[in-house]
Amino acid sequence: MGEAVQRRFLGVTAALAALGMTATLSGCASGSGSGDVTLKFVAADYGTSAANTSETYWNNLARKFEEAHPGIKVDVHVYAWKDVDREVSEMVARNEAPDIAQIGAYADYAKKDKLYSADQMLAIRTQANFLPSLSDAGKVNGEQFGLPFIASTRLLFYNKKLFSEAGLDAPETWSDIKRDAARLKERGVRYPFALPLGPEESQAETLMWLLSGGGGYTDDVGGYDIDSPRNIATLTWLRDDLVGSGLTGPVAPGKLDRAKAFDAFTRGQVGMLNGHPTLMEDAEKEGVEVGMVPLPGVDGPSRGSMGVADWMMGFKQNEHRAEIGKFFDFAYEDENVLAFADEYDMLPVTDSASAQMETDARHKPLREFLAALPNSQFYPYAKTSWAQASEALKESIGTAVEPGGDPAGVLAEIARKATQAEQAE
Known part of the structure; x- marks a missing residue:
């Protein structure tokens, strides 16, 4: 069991x-x-x-x-x-x-x-x-x-038709994501991997990726751990291997809101993105056949989801x-x-x-x-400081993954604001 x-x-x-x-x-x-x-x-x-x-x-x-x-x-x-x-x-x-x-x-x-x-x-x-x-x-x-x-909860969505035409299987690791996105780009897919880190809901997209890299917003005892080495490594991979390789489409992640990414998926323009149940239904209404898998991690499927x-x-x-x-x-x-x-x-x-x-x-x-759902990780809802920490994330996280971005510096500043808000409670 x-x-x-x-x-x-x-x-x-x-x-x-x-x-x-x-x-x-x-x-x-x-x-x-x-x-x-x-x-x-x-x-x-x-x-x-x-x-x-x-x-x-x-x-x-x-x-x-x-x-x-x-x-x-x-x-x-x-x-x-x-x-x-x-x-x-x-x-x-x-x-x-x-x-x-x-x-x-x-x-x-x-x-x-x-x-x-x-x-x-x-x-x-x-x-x-x-x-x-x-x-x-x-x-x-x-x-x-x-x-x-x-x-x-959230899962990785992929367009089954685009994957089938490219001869691809569902990804299980970050390396698979990069390989599949590169193949889709070669075939002219507009957004091989849509990465919405704009201000609409980037705190959610960020948490999904941090969890897949073995990190998160808090440590095992509930304290903020935003600028941990694992989180820095995750954003560095996104910057260098996904965004820096031109695999996230024509709109910079920091300018791409979730609603626009979801809309592009329902129009068949996205190979992969992180999605939720409502998107599944909306896409299928538009004739997009959706595949779903747990968000891939460094070495295999993530053990927890958001x-x-x-x-x-x-x-x-x-x-x-x-x-x-x-x-x-x-x-x-x-x-x-x-x-x-x-x-x-x-x-x-x-x-x-x-x-x-x-x-x-x-x-x-x-x-x-x-x-x-039973093994999902949630936002730190018990912290009244989370609202301010979330706003800090939405304001700047997109800059961490742009070419030349500074993941360590951006996360350190967000962590500073979160800690400051926590101490003011």
């Missing part, structure tokens, strides 16, 4: 064992007396238009919850991703915190004692059902405040701990988790929903992403 399977088996076992326990931690919370309670719920919109806005999902879920829990109302407010974190921050600053928020970060609120911990809100079976790697990513000083809501998670949290201000817990227990039921994941091609964050997705033929295209 592999490590990922063992971890999932243990998580499911714990969750099933907990089902026999009648007491729940949320059941003994304050705020569960008589009288109606209205929970203000703020969420991010994962939709791309009015036709698939997340507001529809949350309004439907709220009505079902209200029917099952007389006396508790849910007032839903959905904002675009570019606005939602700021909106919640402003609400908290006005002393008008929502009861529940589904947003991108929780650590700052947890460190300011604005949030209930998971074990103050959730039934034991709900908390035990989260994938362990995601539970860990939601912890501050060993206590869980961020509840993972939805997740995604994961991304978004977060739920319960605010203390209105003292609705019990009602918040009941809503969370309802929202994390398998039917509801899978409905949202299906709508937006994302991955569930619970053991039981993941097990259902693995065995359902409808979800076969997502299985490779799902298999990567």
Whole structure:
């Protein structure tokens, strides 16, 4: 039994064992007396238009919850991703915190004692059902405040038609990437390997490569390790062997945003790039046959992949701990988790929903992403300084891999800013 399977088996076992326990931690919370309670719920919109806005999902879920829990109302407010974190921050600053928020970060609120911990809100079976790697990513000083809501992982995508025409197999090592990209360039492929290190989401692309080189943003004890020798070596390889060899296309990586790279892939202009489930679906709609493999490493496939998670949290201000817990227990039921994941091609964050997705033929295209999730590495979400560190990365990481760039110097400056922000917490 592999490590990922063992971890999932243990998580499911714990969750099933907990089902026999009648007491729940949320059941003994304050705020569960008589009288109606209205929970203000703020969420991010994962939709791309009015036709698939997340507001529809949350309004439907709220009505079902209200029917099952007389006396508790849910007032839903959905904002675009570019606005939602700021909106919640402003609400908290006005002393008008929502009861529940589904947003991108929780650590700052947890460190300011604005949030209930998971074990103050959730039934034991709900908390035990989260994938362990995601539970860990939601912890501050060993206590869980961020509840993972939805997740995604990344794989290396390649255009099967372009690879077949060039007589290439899927890459397994960095050397394979360089060889395949060179062959694709010879055949006139516009972006042999699309490397989006522009300001849109370069912190994600960077982390994927650092992990494949055996490094990352933090060390084994959670401290920043941005300018480690392994990270410098990874960016040096990108500078010299990929960018410097002219294998990344006509747009400099530091000027190439993820959206433009993804669009070029759906138009058949990209041989390889790092992608997520939504890109898979978009490409196949345009007739691009997609191959997917774990991101190659120096000597073989990487042992870990990058994961991304978004977060739920319960605010203390209105003292609705019990009602918040009941809503969370309802929202994390398998039917509801899978409905949202299906709508937006994302991955569930619970053991039981993941097990259902693995065995359902409808979800076969997502299985490779799902298999990567338990061992994925995440951003250092527990650090309030991560927001500043991420901005520093997006501003300058592209310059590290351009011809004549200075990987060591760029990483050292990013590390300095991250450490400075950490010390200011």
